[in-house]
Amino acid sequence: MTAITLVAAGAVTGVVAAVFGAVLPRRLRVTAAAVLVWAACSFEAAAAIHVLAVGRPIVAHSQGLLPVTGADVVLNPLGALFVLLVVMVAVPATMHAIGYSRHGLDTRTAACVLPLFVTTMLLVPAAGSVATFLWLWEIMALTSLLLVLANHVRREAARSAGVWYAVMTHLGASTILVAFLIVAAGADGQSFAALAQHARHLAPGVRALVFMLAVVGFGSKAGVVPFHVWLPKAHPEAPSPVSALMSGSMVALGVYGVILVGDVLLGGGPAWWWLVVLGLGAISALFGALHATSSTDMKRLLAYSTTDNVGLVFLALGASGLFAAAGHPMLGALGLVAGLVLVVNHAAFKGALFLSAGSIQAATGTTDLDQLGGLLRRMPQTGALFMVAAAAICALPPLNGFIGEWLLFQSLLHGAAIGSTAGELAVPLAVAAMALTAGLTVVAFVKAAGIGLLGRPRTKSVEVAVEVPATMRLAVGVLVAACVVLGVFPMLVLPAIERAAKAAQPSVGLTPLVHGVNVQLAGLRGLLAPAELTLALMVAVAGVVTIRRVLARHPAPRVLQAWGSGREIQTARMQYTAMSFAEPVQRVFDDVLRPVQDLDVSHSAESRYFVESAIFHSAVDDAIERGLYRPVIRAVRRWGQAARRLQPGSVHRYLGYGFGALIVVLIAVAVIG
Amino acid sequence: MSTVSHLVGTGLVSGVQVVAVVLGGPVLVGTMRKVRCRLEGRVGPPVLQPLIDLRKLFRKQRMRPNQATWIFPLAPVVLVATVAVAIAITPLVTTQPALSSSSDLFVLVYLLIVGSTVLALAGMDAGTAFGGMGSSRAVTIGALAEPAMLVTILALSIGAHSSNLPAIVQGTLAHPGSVATPQRLFALGALVIVIVAESGRLPVDNPATHLELTMIHEAMVLEYSGPDLALVTAGQSMRLALLLGIFVNLVAPWGLSTSTQSVEVVVGLVALAAKVAFVGITLSVFEVFTAKVRLFRLPELLAGAFVLALLGVVSGLVVR
Numbered sequence: 001m002t003a004i005t006l007v008a009a010g011a012v013t014g015v016v017a018a019v020f021g022a023v024l025p026r027r028l029r030v031t032a033a034a035v036l037v038w039a040a041c042s043f044e045a046a047a048a049i050h051v052l053a054v055g056r057p058i059v060a061h062s063q064g065l066l067p068v069t070g071a072d073v074v075l076n077p078l079g080a081l082f083v084l085l086v087v088m089v090a091v092p093a094t095m096h097a098i099g100y101s102r103h104g105l106d107t108r109t110a111a112c113v114l115p116l117f118v119t120t121m122l123l124v125p126a127a128g129s130v131a132t133f134l135w136l137w138e139i140m141a142l143t144s145l146l147l148v149l150a151n152h153v154r155r156e157a158a159r160s161a162g163v164w165y166a167v168m169t170h171l172g173a174s175t176i177l178v179a180f181l182i183v184a185a186g187a188d189g190q191s192f193a194a195l196a197q198h199a200r201h202l203a204p205g206v207r208a209l210v211f212m213l214a215v216v217g218f219g220s221k222a223g224v225v226p227f228h229v230w231l232p233k234a235h236p237e238a239p240s241p242v243s244a245l246m247s248g249s250m251v252a253l254g255v256y257g258v259i260l261v262g263d264v265l266l267g268g269g270p271a272w273w274w275l276v277v278l279g280l281g282a283i284s285a286l287f288g289a290l291h292a293t294s295s296t297d298m299k300r301l302l303a304y305s306t307t308d309n310v311g312l313v314f315l316a317l318g319a320s321g322l323f324a325a326a327g328h329p330m331l332g333a334l335g336l337v338a339g340l341v342l343v344v345n346h347a348a349f350k351g352a353l354f355l356s357a358g359s360i361q362a363a364t365g366t367t368d369l370d371q372l373g374g375l376l377r378r379m380p381q382t383g384a385l386f387m388v389a390a391a392a393i394c395a396l397p398p399l400n401g402f403i404g405e406w407l408l409f410q411s412l413l414h415g416a417a418i419g420s421t422a423g424e425l426a427v428p429l430a431v432a433a434m435a436l437t438a439g440l441t442v443v444a445f446v447k448a449a450g451i452g453l454l455g456r457p458r459t460k461s462v463e464v465a466v467e468v469p470a471t472m473r474l475a476v477g478v479l480v481a482a483c484v485v486l487g488v489f490p491m492l493v494l495p496a497i498e499r500a501a502k503a504a505q506p507s508v509g510l511t512p513l514v515h516g517v518n519v520q521l522a523g524l525r526g527l528l529a530p531a532e533l534t535l536a537l538m539v540a541v542a543g544v545v546t547i548r549r550v551l552a553r554h555p556a557p558r559v560l561q562a563w564g565s566g567r568e569i570q571t572a573r574m575q576y577t578a579m580s581f582a583e584p585v586q587r588v589f590d591d592v593l594r595p596v597q598d599l600d601v602s603h604s605a606e607s608r609y610f611v612e613s614a615i616f617h618s619a620v621d622d623a624i625e626r627g628l629y630r631p632v633i634r635a636v637r638r639w640g641q642a643a644r645r646l647q648p649g650s651v652h653r654y655l656g657y658g659f660g661a662l663i664v665v666l667i668a669v670a671v672i673g
Numbered sequence: 674m675s676t677v678s679h680l681v682g683t684g685l686v687s688g689v690q691v692v693a694v695v696l697g698g699p700v701l702v703g704t705m706r707k708v709r710c711r712l713e714g715r716v717g718p719p720v721l722q723p724l725i726d727l728r729k730l731f732r733k734q735r736m737r738p739n740q741a742t743w744i745f746p747l748a749p750v751v752l753v754a755t756v757a758v759a760i761a762i763t764p765l766v767t768t769q770p771a772l773s774s775s776s777d778l779f780v781l782v783y784l785l786i787v788g789s790t791v792l793a794l795a796g797m798d799a800g801t802a803f804g805g806m807g808s809s810r811a812v813t814i815g816a817l818a819e820p821a822m823l824v825t826i827l828a829l830s831i832g833a834h835s836s837n838l839p840a841i842v843q844g845t846l847a848h849p850g851s852v853a854t855p856q857r858l859f860a861l862g863a864l865v866i867v868i869v870a871e872s873g874r875l876p877v878d879n880p881a882t883h884l885e886l887t888m889i890h891e892a893m894v895l896e897y898s899g900p901d902l903a904l905v906t907a908g909q910s911m912r913l914a915l916l917l918g919i920f921v922n923l924v925a926p927w928g929l930s931t932s933t934q935s936v937e938v939v940v941g942l943v944a945l946a947a948k949v950a951f952v953g954i955t956l957s958v959f960e961v962f963t964a965k966v967r968l969f970r971l972p973e974l975l976a977g978a979f980v981l982a983l984l985g986v987v988s989g990l991v992v993r
Contacts, residue, residue, distance in 0.1 A: 008816060013971050019823065031909075052814065058704060074754040109967070127778035130727040146906060149719070168772075269748075302937070330685060348793070374740065374800070375740045376741055377740075383742075387794075389745075391787075391790070394786075394790060395783065396783065396786065396787045396790060397780065397783050397784060397787065399829050402783060405783075406777075406779055409836070410779075410836070413826070413830050413831070413835075413836055414834070416827065416831050416986070416990070417831060417990060424987075426826060426930060426988070427986075428824055428983055428986040428987070429828075429983075431823050431824055431827050432820040432823070432824050432979065432983070433820075434823070435820040435822065435823035435824070436816065436817075436819060436820045438819060439812075439815055439816025439817065439818070439819035439820070440788065440816050442790055442812055442815060442816060443812045443813060443815075443816050445809060446790060446793045446794055446797075446812050447809075449794060450793070450794055450795070450796075450797035450798075450805070450808060451805075454744065454794065454797045454798045455740060455799070455800030455805075456740055457795055458799040470916060478774035518774075524835075524837060525833075525834055525837060526777075526832070526836070526837070527774045527775065527777075527837070528775060528777065528780065529772060529774065529775045531778070532772055532775065533758070533772070533775055534772075536758045536761065536762075536772065537754060537755065538757055540753075540754035540757045540758050540761075541750055541751065541754040542753070543757075543903065544750045544753045544754050544757070547752055548731075548750070548900050548901075548903070548904065551731040551732070551900065552731065552732075552899075552900050553732050553733075553734075554733075554734035554735065554899075556735075557734070557737045557746070558734055558736045558737070559736075559737050559738075559739050560737075560738070560739060560802065561739060561894065562738035562739070562740065562741075562799040562801045562804075562896055563801065563803070564801065570800075572800070574801065574802050575797075575800050575801065575802060575805055576797070576804075576805025576806060576809060580805070580809070580811045581805060581808070583809070583811075584809055584810060584968065584969075585813050587969060588813070588817065588969065589971050594911070623727070630843065632749065644901070669865065
């Protein structure tokens with residue numbers, strides 16, 4: 001069987017899965033679709049592994065598949081890495097969907113569209129020409145939109161979220177289209193190879209325009225500030241497996257798009273391009289992390305955290321381009337590897353976190369942190385898996401998040417002295433942004449895990465919550481296992497990532513890492529031995545436990561009430577809430593977050609010294625949505641209202657418009673002709 | 674054969690470092706308390722009191738709040754284990770501890786963050802108001818201290834072209850003049866503030882307070898008692914000793930052994946004890962004249978540390 005057959009077989013299986021999802025009875029459709037999606041994933045994964053192993057791209061062309069242009073497949077190692085990333089999220093997400101299906105995924109539409117969504121994501125990185133890419137990109141956008149709207153009948157907010165997502169994704173698609181058209185206009189054909197050939201001869205201004213349009217377009221898909229507004233709206237409304245797919249893999253394809261245009265098509269650019277990318281990344285990381293700390297809904301928190309993680313990826317890509325532009329191709333390659341590692345890590349832990357949020361939603365009916373609590377006792381396995389994934393996203397060693405942050409820090413450290421003033425100022429600021437982001441991520445996830453899973457349950461439905469079915473736990477477990485393996489044995493995966501980076505920057509052709517058990521930078525002083533570190537930690541934990549056991553005289557602990565300052569009865573309302581936990585951060589950063597707070601005290605009629613009731617309201621809106629999008633929406637609405645005056649309903653007036661337009665056209669023809 | 678003996682040697686030295694810090698940390702805390710008491714005109718408890726307290730606590734029965742999960746007993750273990758690994762790989766008495774190739778400043782910082790993060794989670798495990806309050810404040814301060822910390826690391830690492838701590842220390846030993854460069858001085862200034870914040874000393878947190886509204890660390894660990902409390906206390910003093918040990922070896926690495934020979938290790942141990950004691954006493958003299966800063970004034974202090982660190986990086990690049 002040739003490699004292209006595998007790609008085609010995957011696509012066909014995906015479409016068959018969609019058909020099964022549409023025609024089978026309700027009980028079977030999600031399971032059948034999921035199993036077929038796994039088959040499709042295996043085909044595509046086999047093709048991708050083949051490409052990464054051999055190092056040669058799969059190339060094919062089919063004239064009949066798409067009208068006029070035909071379809072082109074070019075799966076190079078860079079695309080293959082992203083295919084594997086999609087597979088890594090899609091298999092657990094669809095497995096989770098089986099147990100989750102009665103929360104909006106077992107309708108005919110959803111069961112049909114979900115396999116299509118996965119299949120297009122598997123194929124986008126294999127697209128070899130503008131037309132093929134845009135077809136797949138558009139189907140991916142539409143299918144994900146339909147999935148965001150899966151619960152639109154029951155939830156008002158889903159409709160509004162759908163509109164926001166539709167508008168943002170299509171604005172993004174239009175700038176991508178323009179960017180491709182500018183390059184393709186003079187190119188010989190519309191394949192990416194032809195575009196890359198032609199892009200070399202374009203004027204610097206045109207190249208910059210193409211790059212910036214692509215950053216805006218792909219950035220809106222990736223959720224970079226200020227195009228992130230759809231994420232915190234769409235993710236809480238979408239079914240959780242869909243959130244996991246969108247946040248883990250679809251967002252990663254936005255990053256793929258930036259690498260495709262910036263490195264593959266344009267072959268790199270001047271330093272200022274990359275300073276823009278680095279700046280966007282730093283701002284996104286900080287803004288996302290800050291909002292994640294102050295979100296009180298678990299899925300909204302995860303959505304903002306996606307903006308934060310993608311920001312770090314953009315920061316790495318920006319640093320990579322900056323170093324390459326300053327004449328340090330090796331550092332450029334290292335930065336790109338760091339960025340790709342961050343993307344892969346993000347897919348693993350964010351997928352796990354969204355899926356466990358889905359498990360919690362399925363068990364309790366809510367993702368509002370202030371209604372949860374005490375879930376680790378009630379859902380021990382889901383809770384423990386959430387804890388590990390949260391530790392991974394906080395970049396705690398020895399999990400995978402740490403490897404990504406270490407590589408990013410090393411690339412910034414060694415790039416600090418590149419010899420250009422702007423770059424040298426940007427690097428320490430980038431390190432600071434990365435550090436503050438990491439610190440705020442810890443705040444956000446200690447809050448999510450501590451308020452949501454520990455302490456006392458805050459509502460009745462949480463009190464009686466029970467563990468979710470085994471498939472849902474297994475799905476999260478697979479992704480958490482990926483977090484552990486990527487953290488302890490990163491060299492199992494890093495060579496493949498390096499090969500992908502090499503495919504993106506073919507002119508460089510350098511390998512920034514020394515191959516072996518440890519992560520070691522080639523030609524630079526930097527080494528990390530994650531396996532040895534893990535072993536040392538395990539020995540230390542065992543040692544401390546032994547010491548505690550040997551020294552203790554009373555082996556069994558006594559279980560008793562927690563200290564309540566002398567109070568006998570303690571209730572869940574005495575605990576800290578998500579809002580109060582985040583209050584210090586909110587107060588320190590109130591210039592950015594601008595919380596809206598309102599205290600309404602009504603006094604007793606007899607005396608002002610007695611308070612009858614007090615209502616405190618506090619909310620953190622998205623400042624960018626309020627400051628940037630709301631005014632535009634208001635202006636458009638006003639313009640629409642004004643335009644309505646042209647349509648009073650009078651037939652005479654409409655005939656007059658037609659006549660006037662005809663006269664104008666005739667005059668125009670006369671003048672020009 | 675030589676690699677095996679090297680492995681055994683480095684392992685032994687690392688073991689010496691861990692034991693020295695485990696026993697020396699409480700003595701350091703006791704000394705700092707004594708100095709402070711004397712300056713305030715009190716007699717103060719004996720210098721060895723923290724060690725005696727640890728022994729007493731280890732013999733008591735463990736108590737667990739009824740809402741707590743496995744996080745609660747696990748957190749003190751993880752705290753001590755991560756600090757112990759950090760101590761083992763740090764060049765405290767020799768430049769060749771075990772796993773010295775992994776002895777990266779970045780790794781050390783994140784190892785310490787593991788301990789504080791797990792402890793913050795444990796604070797919320799009992800479901801009380803105090804625990805949440807302490808955890809919330811502790812992670813906030815941790816987040817605000819992190820930019821200053823990593824930029825400081827960057828400033829210290831640029832000169833050595835590596836964030837590997839033995840490499841930095843060996844660079845200082847080879848070129849003693851590099852300690853007095855502006856980049857190193859700015860960075861060390863920032864490091865002092867960061868160390869104070871990270872180890873919960875005045876003016877950031879008052880380790881002696883048990884007043885509900887001012888506690889940070891103490892509020893977070895309020896539910897711990899007996900052997901678990903002993904581990905938390907030991908972890909905290911080990912952390913202080915480790916941070917001061919890193920600091921003194923960055924400022925004045927002299928006396929540090931460059932091999933794993935027993936004579937040199939003993940010299941290194943004595944030098945480390947003397948240097949850390951000196952810095953610890955200076956810190957406690959400073960603490961006598963300082964009051965705890967309000968929680969919401971802390972960002973200014975930590976922003977100051979960040980600016981110092983940034984100056985360190987920039988001056989390093991300008992002077993070069």
